Structure formats: structure tokens, C-alpha cells
């Protein structure tokens with residue numbers, strides 16, 4: 001049987017064999033609890049420290065600013081709830097196209113959604129107007145997981161710094177932090193938090209060819225944050241529980257590989273996604289590629305096939321061995337039109353005619369040629 005064409009890398013990436021190799025000893029001979037005091041356990045603890053230091057180096061951070069979590073959902077919850085619980089009379093602003101793991105915790109607090117343009121980019125003027133003296137946290141993702149739109153983080157950092165200066169002059173002691181969910185950015189973008197200027201960042205092992213249920217929250221030293229999970233005091237008391245040593249060693253190796261190759265992989269995927277969109281426009285003129293032409297991650301393509309039913313089209317593609325998505329993997333399991341597509345102004349019927357193709361390390365020209373052939377057969 002022919003190998004399926006996998007075009008859902010935004011939902012999950014396969015574990016890289018080198019990552020698996022790095023993890024293997026921690027399932028067997030190096031199984032010890034890193035908090036134990038005998039030599040073998042201390043060695044495991046040192047290995048974990050090294051992994052944390054490697055991650056910190058890529059993020060331009062100090063090792064004690066890196067908190068291991070069970071995935072990006074937990075890192076996002078820790079960022080939103082952990083900060084907002086410390087400032088009960090504060091408000092937060094999050095973009096309207098955030099992942100549910102930001103929107104749901106944000107909903108527990110007072111705040112508002114920052115609108116986005118038709119291309120899925122945060123409206124900076126609206127953001128400026130929406131910041132009040134009570135705003136303590138802003139959360140805007142680096143790359144949107146349905147459209148691939150790359151958000152203007154550096155411009156938002158400049159706005160936040162301006163607000164800090166104004167507050168200083170007005171003797172308003174409330175902090176204002178900027179968090180970014182970088183779950184979709186690790187393979188293709190620089191994650192150096194110092195160069196970016198963000199205060200908090202979430203990452204996800206399962207999207208960078210590492211293990212699922214591993215993640216990291218970076219939180220700068222001046223960020224006041226409270227734990228959501230209390231117990232033995234691991235992770236600087238911010239996330240208790242015996243560490244997932246094999247998972248975090250794997251995360252560190254995966255991040256290392258992803259960050260070393262991000263510029264090269266960006267170029268390779270840009271060529272592939274340009275080819276796909278040009279061919280699509282030529283062969284299926286009615287198809288509409290959503291998201292921005294310029295500030296877009298090349299691993300994500302959101303395409304509307306007017307008049308089609310995206311679930312049926314996705315199943316028909318699956319029958320032909322092509323795996324793609326009808327939106328994000330999470331909203332795919334519910335019968336709702338995507339909040340991201342509705343935030344960019346697509347009507348529910350149009351959103352339900354939209355598929356997401358996401359590319360990754362294994363994607364080839366031939367995969368895309370086959371997908372285009374199948375799409376022509378099924379939609380023309």
C-alpha cells in the first residue's frame with residue numbers, strides 16, 4: 001500500500017528518531033527520580049539541568065526561567081491563570097484568534113478580545129485603544145494555527161514598553177506583561193525571547209518532532225506568577241510533580257534540532273507552499289487561500305473550496321491517502337465553525353468549506369502534486 005500523504009503537521013509531528021534515541025535511557029537505566037539524593041539520581045538531575053540550560057540558551061533566557069509543563073495547553077493555562085490570579089482586580093487582553101487553551105482560561109477573568117484584520121493579523125490601533133490602567137496581561141500568539149498568520153510581536157512589545165513608561169510617570173505600579181503562545185513557531189522561527197522582547201512564552205514538544213504532553217513556559221524573572229499545581233515544589237514551586245525526565249530530555253533535543261534548522265526549513269517550506277498555492281490558483285481558480293500573503297508561516301495553508309463541505313472533502317481526501325484537517329484538531333471534533341475563520345470575517349458556510357493543509361519535514365513536491373490532483377478530481 002502507498003504511504004499516506006501527511007499534511008497535518010500543525011496538529012502533530014512524528015517523533016524524530018534522534019529524539020527517541022536521546023530519550024531511551026531515561027525509560028530504563030536512568031529511571032531515577034531526579035529529587036533523590038544518591039549518585040545515580042543526582043546524575044539524572046544533572047542531565048535534566050543540562051536539558052533546561054540548552055532550552056534556556058535557545059530562548060535567550062536563564063535556566064531558572066524555564067518551567068517544564070505537560071504541553072502548551074498547560075503552559076498557556078499557567079501563563080494566563082498564574083499571572084491573573086496574582087492581580088485579582090486586573091484585566092487581560094487576548095487576540096480573537098488565540099487557541100482555545102488561551103481563550104478558555106482568559107474567559108475566567110475580566111478582559112477583552114483584540115480584533116484581527118481580514119488576513120488574521122492583530123489590529124495594533126485597536127490594541128492601543130483597548131489597554132487600560134487595569135490591563136496586566138496581553139497574550140498574542142506568534143503564529144496562528146489555522147491561518148499561519150505571523151503576529152507583529154515586536155510592534156506589540158513596543159506598545160507595551162510605552163505603557164510601562166506611562167505607568168511609571170503616573171505612579172501606577174500595576175505590571176503589564178506580554179505572553180506569546182509559540183506552539184506553531186518552533187520549527188520555523190527564532191524563539192529568542194530577549195530579541196523578541198516578550199515576558200512569557202509557551203512551547204509544545206509535540207509540534208517540534210518531540211514527545212507529546214511536553215512543553216515549556218518561559219517566564220522572565222520579573223514576572224509575578226502563581227502555581228496552578230501545588231505539591232512537592234518542583235520547577236521552582238511553579239509546577240509540582242516528579243519531572244517527566246525522558247519527555248523533557250526529548251523536548252530539549254527536539255528544540256535543539258528545530259532551532260538549528262529553522263531558517264533552512266523556512267526556505268524549503270516557502271518553496272513548497274508557493275508551488276502549492278500557485279498551482280491551486282491555476283488549476284482550481286475558485287479556491288481561496290486565506291491568511292496573509294506576506295506575514296504567513298509557510299507550513300500552514302488555509303484554503304476555501306466554495307460550495308464544498310469540508311468534512312466530506314477531508315474524508316474523500318483521506319480515502320485517497322491524503323491526511324489534512326478541517327480547522328484546528330481541537331475544533332475538528334466539535335460541530336462548530338472555527339472561531340478563527342469567523343474572526344477574519346468568513347461566514348459560517350464559507351468556514352465550513354475550508355480545509356487546513358500543514359506541511360513539515362516529511363513533505364515533498366510529489367506529496368503536493370498528488371494532493372493537487374486529488375483536489376482537482378474532487379472539486380472540479
Ligand code: PLP
Pocket residue numbers: 010011070071072073074076099101141143144145181182183184204206213328329
Ligand atoms: N497553542 C497552539 C497555537 C496550538 O496549535 C496548540 C495545539 O494545536 C496548542 C496551543 C495546544 O497544544 P497541546 O494540545 O499539545 O497542549
